[in-house]
Structure formats: structure tokens, C-alpha cells
Amino acid sequence: MEILVASAIGILTAGGLYLVLRLRTFPVIMGISLLTYAVNVFLFASGRLTVGAPPILGDATTYTDPLPQALVLTAIVISFGMTAVVVMIALGAYLGGDDDRVDDPAPEDAL
């Protein structure tokens, strides 16, 4: 099972990065979303994988690690906020310039 989760993280990372390296805003946003999944699952898996032992106190003797879950929970919500901001910026750039390229040709005196 570990190999499934690890390979899923790898595939999500690879797919996300490939899309992040594209030239238009929308695939880049998709890529960032995929990377978000990869990072969230990666963080979550740092608590190691446990089946059937949710961190709800009761009669059970073992529980899974609750800390990564708490971290990932807020990360999921924040990543929504960040995605929304990036989408808004992409949208503003497209509506303002009628062009959704990520890499504007840099002006010479940009430095």
C-alpha cells in the first residue's frame, strides 16, 4: 500500500510540474492544483499510513497521528484562497492584455 501512496505522490508531482512549466495561465493553475494535492498528501503521509484508526478518542488503543491532519486541513482551505487569488490575477491579466501567456517578453530595462 505504501508504494501506491508514494507513487501517487510522485505522479501528482510530475504531472503538476509538467503543467506548471506550460506557457498559458490555465494549465499553470491546473498544475499548481495538482502540486497542492501532492504536497497535501505528502504532508499527510508524514504521519505514516494507518487504516481504520481515526484520531477520535474512544475505546480504541491506537490512533493515527492527528498533527499532520490538522496541518493539512488548514492547508487545504488556504490553498483554495491562494488558487482563487492566482486565478483572479490570471483573469485580470487576460482581460487587461487579451493574452493569457505566462511569460511576457521581458522589456530590456526590466532590471
Added chain:
Amino acid sequence: MSLFLIVALPFLGALLPGLMNSAGRAACAGVTFMVSLLAFIGLLTHLPAVMAGELVTARLDWIPLLGLNVTLMLDGLGFFFAMLILGIGLLIIAYARFYLSREDNMGEFFTYLLLFQGAMVGIVLSDNVLLLLVFWELTSLSSFLLIGYWKHLPEGRQGARMALTVTGMGGLAMIGGMLLLGQIVGSYDLSVILQNRDMIQASPMYLPALILILLGCFTKSAQFPFHFWLPHAMSAPTPVSAYLHSATMVKAGIFLMARMWPVLSGTPEWFMIVTTAGLITMVLGAVIALFKHDLKSLLAFSTVSHLGLITMLLGTGTAFGAMAAMFHILNHATFKAALFMSAGIIDHKAHTRDIRRLGGLRHLMPVTFGIATLAALSMAGIPLLNGFLSKEMMLEEAAHTALFGMPWLVPVMATVGSLFSAAYCFRFISHTFLGPQRTDYPATPHDPPAGLWLPPAILVVLVVAIGVAPFLAEPFIKVVTASVLGDAAALPTAHFKIWHGLTTALYMSMIAVGGGLLMLLIYKPALNIWDKAPRPEAKHIFDAVIASAVSLARRIIAPLHNGAFTRYAAIMTVTVVAVGYHAWATGTVGAATRSVQPANLVQIAGWLMLVAATCGLVVLHRNRLLSLILIGIVGLVVSVGFVFFSAPDLAMTQLTVEVVTIILLLLALNFLPNHTPVESSVLRRFRDGTVAVAAGLGAAALSYHYLLRDTVAPSISDFHLANSYNGGGGTNVVNVILVDFRGFDTYGEIIVLGIAALIIYALTETLLDGPVRARLLNRKPDQPRAGGMHPMMMVVVTRVIMPVVLMVGFYIFWRGHNVPGGGFIAGLVVSIAVVMQYMASGFNWTSARLRYPYHGVIGAGVLIAGLTGIGSWFFGKPFLTSDFTYVRIPPFEKFELATAALFDLGVFLAVVGAVMLSLESFSRLSRRAHVTDSDQPMDIDPSRDDTQKAEG
């Protein structure tokens, strides 16, 4: 008055001029004056203690681990400089009130001035070298603002930039020097450093430390070869020039040399570097000053020359030299500030500072003539004025100093410097005031109101008083000198007198004054020779150096940092992979400690779905709608994975976030093109693919590795599991961590979320106000629109379901403390319910029924969470300490009341507000003028009039 208050007053007072700006110019200057006066009086309260030779100190631990503490001390030297800074500051404030025109923003000016004043007072009162460095940099920054105050003048901006570059680089060098010094002694406290002369001078780090510190001092005090910035800083308003370049900023370097004198001076290295630099600066400055035509430039170079004189005196390393230096600092500050102010008056009234267009002003401006002449004669070294006394002492000291084994070198150079110094003073007087009255002044000059001439007049009174009765200043200067010398040398016994008899110094002085007069007579031919002689232009050299530094930086940065996002992303990925591979290849890896858990068919099926969706997304990403569906599948599989691996809270969050994210992206896709064109070459796609696969392999390998190994150190999670119920009162440990153990983190996170939503709102507003608005209004949708805007089925279902969803949200919220749920999830669920109303019944209909704006909801959420945290203060507990109790209200079961629930309510509100504000902003973009959003919430409604009519 506490030393802290003396330093803090100007900084605190810097807030006032801006506030008083609208109350008028007098009020604005008045409040600045009062602030400085308060600090000045506070300083004077320490005069008796300082005169008695006591050391006033104040200490406050700031970052003790770094040796950085706010320790202040006031001794004779610190008092002397603080008095100059605050005292002359008072005169400058009064002068600036009348000097600045109505177009100048006075509040801004005085704010900068007070900031600068505070930083300078901080330097001279610091007892900790690190603190001193902080103030040192502050003076560089605030003087930048002051020099560039007239932002519309290109010379002002360039001069300010040059001053900042030169003094800033010197400051950097000095940080290094001070750190070395601290390392040698083992303390950053000045009072400790000053006690360790032998240890410092014996250290092999002495020379590097000395050179670095002197670089800082020389740049600040405009010593050769860093003297060039000072004349360019003259494009500042005259009050700034008079303040910064007579009494304060340029004296900071001198101050530091004097402060460090007991430990750094007396060695051959110190003597060689400091005396030589001072001597060259003194002569060079004086010669250039003679041939400058701009009054302020002339004064600027004369300042450079006099700073060189003081530096040379400190460089000799004798007690008498130090005393002469201190005396000359006082004298120079008085006559030079008066001269700058006089030059400002002339500029103000005659509308020119060019000495070639002036002359014959003595009858037109008799008061200014009197003030400027006395000050200039003092600078020239004429008896009965204070400049004469310290210049005599300088010549006396020079006569006994042998540099490079040549006993004649220093006396001759000093005499030549004094000669040119006398010459430019005489030129200043005669070419400005004497000679025939002219008819072609740009404006008819006349004496200014008292506000402008009184401040320099006060200084000239001092010039004459000290000059006639030097014994008045003697006790004070001796106290100052004693604190400069410390334990390193005994106080000289010489007295300040006008007449010392026929000494060598007097003969040198007579040569200088006579030669100066002679030079004035042959000025025309001398000027011709000067104009023909080739000279390096400092500004061109400086600009060339800066330009080459910029182009070097550009050549290094441009390949890495060309503004293309894809390039950064690729470079960063490759770097991370390479570093990770290096760590793996060179480090040691322990054996696996956990066993592999078996996987069944269902899990493999889920994995296959995820892989298929991700690969499909990569291959089919050009079809944007399809990629949205595929990413939805990825999200769902991840949610299911969370359920399977014992994380129900995460699964609920992921699922609800998935819904709002997809809605958001759909709203955005409404505007963006539906298709991504093929642009990159096959080679490039192959390259990107390789980078991505390498990173993916790395991530997979890393994950697999740690999934099979236990944590190296015991995890803190056991603490959370053990204390969740007893300490936090909840059985859902994840929720208790969020609202209790790590409540402060969560508090920060909801603020971030709120800020993100507000950014989106602000961007939308900007877009809708800008040129994009017209484009949006004229936009023709490229997709056929669905027939019904508000389908009846959907409207009815969403209305019916709304209370049910709210109930579910309420339920999820309340149960969250003990079983999966909580504020985050409840907030997302309720948001989805509200979004559904927008989708079904339309923007207008929903907005009309909205009672509270979403910003307010975010604010209320953050406020409630914050107030809950503050509430625990009233019980003497730290921020966000939670408490809980169990109550029983018949006929209900016993239930729990926890303050954490109140905090969770804040989280809930912030999430609802943030999600709704983001989505609402996006949908506002899509409302176009010519498509009227129907006022009717349903397309078909049998009870409505127009439908009946249409049917009838």
C-alpha cells in the same frame, strides 16, 4: 530626563508634523520645535553631572543572546555632540519655517528632520556598538530622504542616491569592523570595548577592524577619496545642508573616530591612514573650494576641508591634537551653520547662488552682510573670532608632527591648506558683498525677516563670544576632551588664549592670511589656470562605476532571472532535485523499520483512477473544460484516500473545497479561452517532461522511504492525543488541535484567508473601474447560452434544500469538537448552500436578500476569534487559553460548552465570508450591461402576471 526619552522624543515627535500639516505652517514648525526643545532641555538636565565627569547610563535588555541591548550612555563627548545636534537643530527648525515655500510639504520635511535628529542623537548616546550601527544606518536613510526632499529636481535625486550609496557602503564596511571589534573583546558594549586598548591593539584582527571602521567614518565624514558625495548633496534645501553638513551627519564619522580614539589611535597604522587622509582632504577641499562659483558648493568643499583638518588632528594621536579637534568641531559647527544659512538667505532673496552674478550686496543686505562676514572671517582664522583659536592649535599641532619621516611635510601642507582656506573666505566676502552694486540681479535682494537672520545671528554671537573670551569654552571642551581620551592619555594642560606669544603657529597663520589676501588679488589668472587644468570629474567616475556594477549584476542575473516564470520554476525544480540527490547519495539511510501493508483490489482501483486522471490531465490539458473534470476526479480520489487512511476531517474538507474550487474555476473559464494552443516545441516538451519526471521520481522515492521508517525522534502527537480530552475537552483530536493547541496558528490562517478574499475583491474592483470594464461590457460569449436562466426545478430544489443544508452545517459545526466536523467544514458546507442560491436564482435575487456584506462577515469572524483569545487574559491566562464545562438543560442530554466553540465560530464566519467574497467577486465580473439579469427568480412561474399575460 531619562536618556531613553531623549533618544525616543524625536522619533515619537516625528509623527506630529504630518498630523499638524493641515493646521498650518506655523503650527507644524512649532510642534517640531517643541519636540526638539523638550529633548534639548532633557539633555541640559544632565549638564551638571557631565561637567562633574560622571557617566550617565540607561540600560534595557533587547536581544541579550546576540549581545544587542539598548544601552545608552552620556559622557562629555556624547553630551557635546547631542548638544550640537539638538541645539543647532532648534535653530534650523526655526530657519526652515521661513525658508520653505508654500509649495513645499512642511509636514514631510519636519518628519524627515526629526527622524534624522533622533538617529543622530541615538548614535552619540549609544553604549552598544550594534545599537550604534542601527542608528548609523538610520542616519543614512533619513539623510537620503532629506537630501532628496525636492523630488522634482533631478540633481536632488541623484545627489541623494550618491550620498546613500557611498555612506551606505561605508556603513556596511563598518558593520564588519564593529563585529570584528566585538569578537576581539567579547562584548559589544562600548564601555567594555573602550577598556581593552591593549587587547585590541595586540590582536591580529586589529588592522582589518581598523580599516573597516575607518571606511565607515571616512565615507560618512567625506574624507578623501570619498569626499565627492558631499558637494552633490548640496542640491538639498539649504536648511538641510546647514544641518547635515555643518553640525551633524558629516560629523558622525568624526564622532566615531573620537569615540574609538582610546582603543584605535596611537598606532602607526592609525597615524598613517588617518593623518594622511585628513591632510589630503584638507588641502584638496580648500583648493577646490576657492574655484567654485556656487556659494553652497564653495561651502561644501570648505566643509570637506575642515573635516579633513579635524580628521588630521585626531590622526596625530596626541592628547593636544584631540583637544584641538574637539574645539574645532564646536567652532566649525557655529560658523559653518551660520554661513550656510547666510548663503540660503542670499539664494532666497537674490534668486541665485552663483557668486559671479552677485557682488555689492553690502548695502542691500546689511544684516546678512554682517553675519556672513563675521562667520567667514572666523573660518579664515582672523583673531578675536573662534576659528582663529582652534586653527592656531591645529597649526601648533601640525608643527610638531612628522609624517613619513619628513618633519616639514605636515606643517607646510597645513599652511597651504590654511592659505587656501583664508583665500576662499575672503573671496566669499568680497565677491558677494563688496564691490560695486549691480543692476542685473535676478531679483532685487534685501534683508530677510527676522525668522531667517536670527538663527545665524545667534550662532555668530557665539562665534564672537568664544573668540573674545576663549576661557568661557575651555572647561567644557576639557570635559569633552577628557571623555575622548579616556584612560589612554592625560588631559593637556594648555589653556585657550588669544595671545600665545610669537610662536611658530602664529607665523604660519600670518603666512596663511597674507597668502590668502594675495591669492584674492591674483584670482583671475589663477582661475584661468584652474579652468585649463585637466581634472577628474567625480560624478562621471561614480556613474561609470555604478553602471559597470549594474551591468555585471545584469550579466549574472539575466540568464537565471529573465522574468519568465517557467524558467524560474524549471531552475528551482532542477536545483531541488540535484540537492536532494546529493543528500541521498552522500548521506546514510537506515533500514526499513515498518512493514509494508498489503493493498487490496479496491485500493488498486482507486490508485488506477488517480493515475489515469492525472495522466489524462497532462495529455488532454489543452481542452480546458475536460481538464477541469479530470482534476475533479483527482480531488475525489484524494478525498476517498483520506477517509481510508483514518482522516475523516480531511476528507470532508477536501470534498467541500473541491466543490467551491470547481465552481470558481468554471466562473474563470467563462472568460478565458476554452482551448490551450500548441506553442512549445517537441524538444521543449521533452525537456519539461524530463524535469517533471525527475522531480516526481524524487518525491515518490522520498515518500516511500519515510513511509517505511518510523520517526527519528518521538512525535509530539502523543501529547495531543493524551491531553485532548482532559485538557481541551474534545475527543476529535484534529479539531482540538485546530481550535485549542494550535489555535494561534489557526487564527493566523483565517486572517490569511480573509486577506486573500479581500485581495480578490480589490482586484475585481480595479478591473471593473479600469479599461477592462468596456471590454467586459462589449464581450460576446463564444459559447451558446443555455436556454433557461433560472430553471424552475433547480430554483425549487435549492430553496427547499437551503434550511436543510444550514441545519447540516449547524450540526457539523457543533459536533466538530468530538467527532469529525468543525468550523472549517461547516463554513464550506454553508458556503456551498449559498452559492447554490446564486446559481439557481440569480445574482440580483440573492444579493437583494443578503443582509450582511461578506467583508463584514470575514471581519466579524476574525474579531470573534480574536476576542475569544483576548478573553482568556481576563482570567490571567495566556492568549487563546480555552476552557470548557458541561451543562444540562432538561430535557436535553448533558452537553459541553467550550470557549473553543466560540473560537470555532470565528473560524466558521471567516471561512464563509472569504469563500463567498471570492466567488461573488468572480460572478460580478460576468454581469454584463446588456444582458439584464432578470428580476424574477424563476423563468416559469404560473403565479406571475407576465406569464399569465403571455399565456393569455
